[in-house]
């Protein structure tokens with residue numbers, strides 16, 4: 001879709017021109033180009049590398065420093081057992097369909113989406129409605145020449161069915177998608193062939209640690225597992241006090257089935273993830289929730305999506321949590337902080353929404369999950385996932401390793417508890433179960449209080465009970481009265497033990513950077529159209545363009561002074577001394593998004609004053625070096641804005657030939 005996607009200034013967005021700017025100004029390119037390039041891998045050139053560093057700096061400040069989080073750096077190479085326990089080995093997969101004739105692999109949900117969207121577009125065309133991204137559409141048609149057909153009008157009921165399918169696609173299982181492919185006769189668009197039913201394919205890159213092959217491993221698909229396994233150290237570091245949060249910025253790897261849409265779906269990407277550990281008995285309240293209660297967010301609920309809607313509702317987070325639309329305060333607090341971060345780095349707030357996960361889309365253990373989605377020319381894209389993962393991860397790792405990933409805290413007052421115990425008679429069970437006796441006792445230990453109570457009644461009435469035991473023949477054992485006893489015992493407890501719940505905001509930095517670049521892009525329509533990247537001064541890769549009015553050796557000393565002062569203030573700058581007109585020099589650097597320009601002219605030689613130009617308005621002020629530098633430093637730190645600087649410093653009317 002580029003459809004109704006508009007630039008910052010409301011112009012039609014032309015992805016071709018935008019992408020050519022990114023290439024020309026070496027923002028990014030596909031990795032290993034001389035060897036033919038690899039899909040889903042990208043190298044960042046100087047502007048994008050620095051933009052990423054600036055965005056990360058703001059992220060660190062906004063989350064790690066302000067929220068007093070504990071930053072971690074964990075290994076990327078991860079042993080097989082860790083990811084087996086977390087569920088990634090069995091479940092971290094996408095569905096794919098194979099074209100049996102060409103061997104092409106297609107991601108099932110993408111295939112359904114592409115085909116139905118194309119049909120809806122064709123229907124629009126047949127009904128004589130305007131197709132906004134006609135150019136893009138033509139390109140697609142050319143590429144898929146075999147399957148391309150003349151515009152086809154759809155029945156109203158079919159159109160509604162397609163629209164509903166698209167709105168609820170995220171909720172589909174593999175079988176559901178198989179049924180949809182059959183029902184709508186969905187075929188490979190590039191060959192017109194029928195495809196095989198969806199099969200699940202794991203997305204992790206497998207490798208091994210050491211040369212023996214005895215230690216299989218994966219490149220991590222998220223940073224989270226390392227943070228969970230550090231829990232005990234973090235608890236110690238925070239003096240046993242909850243809630244606390246860890247944070248990690250690092251690379252993750254996913255062997256995506258069909259990497260596409262540039263930086264939006266890649267195979268190696270930078271993530272910034274927070275794991276906020278909270279006592280579930282606290283109702284997951286957040287100590288700072290009152291400070292954000294009245295902040296409004298655009299929330300697209302599960303109910304709206306189920307009804308086929310896609311318009312978010314503007315609600316305060318207080319209203320959303322009170323009505324239980326957002327499950328708890330901590331989750332709500334993070335949604336607000338995510339929105340504030342996006343505003344800080346210059347995301348267009350009209351192109352941001354929070355979408356609640358559909359029931360099937362959420363992991364079975366998750367209590368609630370919201371994605372922060374950003375609108376780009378590719379449609380709404382998940383850029384941050386914010387999930388309540390409950391106690392799942394700590395529980396499974398604790399069970400697998402026996403390491404207590406839990407909190408033990410003294411009770412204010414000791415309490416009497418009554419509990420059912422379930423105990424094998426060691427003397428009699430040993431000879432009967434031999435090496436399996438331990439497994440039987442472990443199975444009894446794992447029974448809940450309710451089940452123990454029920455079994456005690458069955459044992460009394462029937463003289464025997466049947467218990468599921470993993471790892472023994474038949475998966476069950478029968479226990480007679482003389483082998484097992486269930487007793488109600490009372491004891492005094494002085495400590496409380498619990499496994500914390502985890503709220504996890506997980507940021508994909510590449511997706512955010514790409515969306516940001518689209519959001520700040522627009523075209524200045526003078527005599528010819530010139531592209532501008534309106535990066536906020538806080539994130540702009542280069543902050544200042546220094547331009548001498550002309551090539552003249554008399555400017556050399558002032559240029560040196562200016563450069564030294566900018567270096568001293570740690571302001572990145574670029575000097576453009578090329579022979580072209582000053583206006584041309586400004587406009588070609590507007591494409592790099594340099595927010596400010598300082599001009600050295602003949603008056604500077606006389607009174608040491610300089611002009612300061614604002615990229616977006618092209619307005620200028622004139623003032624002393626000290627005043628100009630102070631204004632630049634403050635604007636780059638986000639402490640003041642151009643409008644305020646312009647109010648304070650004297651305006652300077654640039655001569656037309658300077659800008660022309």
Ligand SMILES: Nc1ncnc2c1ncn2[C@@H]1O[C@H](COP(=O)(O)OP(=O)(O)OP(=O)(O)O)[C@@H](O)[C@H]1O
Nearest residue numbers: 256264265266269382383384385506507508510511
């Ligand atoms: N292949 C990818 N390329 C770039 N960023 C990604 C990719 N996969 C995930 N991310 C980023 O990591 C964040 C957290 O990952 P998460 O596991 O929640 O994504 P996901 O639900 O698997 O994404 P999707 O459904 O789009 O594949 C996402 O919000 C996104 O910003």
